[in-house]
Amino acid sequence: MQVEQKQTIPTGIDAAKQLAAFTAVDEHILPHHKIIGIGSGSTVPFVVDRIVAQGKQLNQDRVFLPTGFQSKELIVNAGLRLGDIDQYPNLDVTIDGADEVDRNLNCIKGGGACQLREKVLAEAAETWIIVADYRKDSQTLGTTWKQGVPIEVAPFAYVRVLQHLHDMGSKTAVLRMAKAKAGPVVTDNGNFVIDAPFDNGRYQNPKELLMEIKMLTGVVEVGLFCNMVKAAYFGNADGSVTARLAKEPL
Numbered sequence: 263m264q265v266e267q268k269q270t271i272p273t274g275i276d277a278a279k280q281l282a283a284f285t286a287v288d289e290h291i292l293p294h295h296k297i298i299g300i301g302s303g304s305t306v307p308f309v310v311d312r313i314v315a316q317g318k319q320l321n322q323d324r325v326f327l328p329t330g331f332q333s334k335e336l337i338v339n340a341g342l343r344l345g346d347i348d349q350y351p352n353l354d355v356t357i358d359g360a361d362e363v364d365r366n367l368n369c370i371k372g373g374g375a376c377q378l379r380e381k382v383l384a385e386a387a388e389t390w391i392i393v394a395d396y397r398k399d400s401q402t403l404g405t406t407w408k409q410g411v412p413i414e415v416a417p418f419a420y421v422r423v424l425q426h427l428h429d430m431g432s433k434t435a436v437l438r439m440a441k442a443k444a445g446p447v448v449t450d451n452g453n454f455v456i457d458a459p460f461d462n463g464r465y466q467n468p469k470e471l472l473m474e475i476k477m478l479t480g481v482v483e484v485g486l487f488c489n490m491v492k493a494a495y496f497g498n499a500d501g502s503v504t505a506r507l508a509k510e511p512l
């Protein structure tokens with residue numbers, strides 16, 4: 263497969279992100295893959311760079327589905343063909359970033375408030391791949407990502423959901439506030455986000471935690487992704503890549 267290399271050479275953490283992204287694209291975006299999901303965050307632009315480097319000929323027959331505003335811009339600015347999940351409900355592969363990944367490849371996602379669309383595109387893909395730098399590779403969720411589980415909620419229900427989360431033991435759960443706007447973060451779907459930290463004990467069984475939060479009325483989606491990853495690639499500081507594969511075939 264032809265790969266035209268880009269010229270910019272990132273350093274530090276960005277180099278680790280690029281390494282993970284390039285490796286994942288080389289191993290999982292194959293010539294026969296035509297419907298491809300593009301995730302969100304600061305690692306994903308390297309994924310798009312590497313896909314573009316596969317050349318116009320391969321990419322002209324492909325459609326790329328975004329997980330939010332940011333990835334939509336990435337796709338359009340790269341000159342790739344944009345599609346959406348309502349046109350293409352089955353994807354060959356989706357590549358996305360993560361905020362933290364545990365030893366069983368469960369993930370926390372939603373640091374950029376994109377977890378709803380990300381989960382839809384993850385579930386809809388034959389293969390879901392994670393790319394991240396070494397800081398995201400943990401034994402247990404909540405080890406390095408202290409901000410908590412990002413939870414997308416219907417705006418009018420957020421106070422009720424916060425009460426329930428406090429009752430569940432997430433005493434410091436808060437509504438995520440915007441940085442350069444007065445008021446809360448509003449997602450690409452017009453909803454709010456709550457960040458809910460839990461004790462280490464609760465992160466030992468992320469699937470159970472996910473189901474408990476998801477049952478709260480007003481919750482739209484939870485940034486816990488359990489038993490979904492086929493492979494995760496972590497770029498390391500020494501220039502190597504750690505690949506972790508799902509134990510059971512998904």
Ligand SMILES: O=C[C@H](O)[C@H](O)[C@H](O)COP(=O)(O)O
Pocket residue numbers: 301302303304305306358359360361370371372373374375376377380
């Ligand atoms: O909502 C955002 C996403 O879940 C991102 O994929 C996640 O926050 C990781 O982003 P980054 O690659 O910037 O660490």
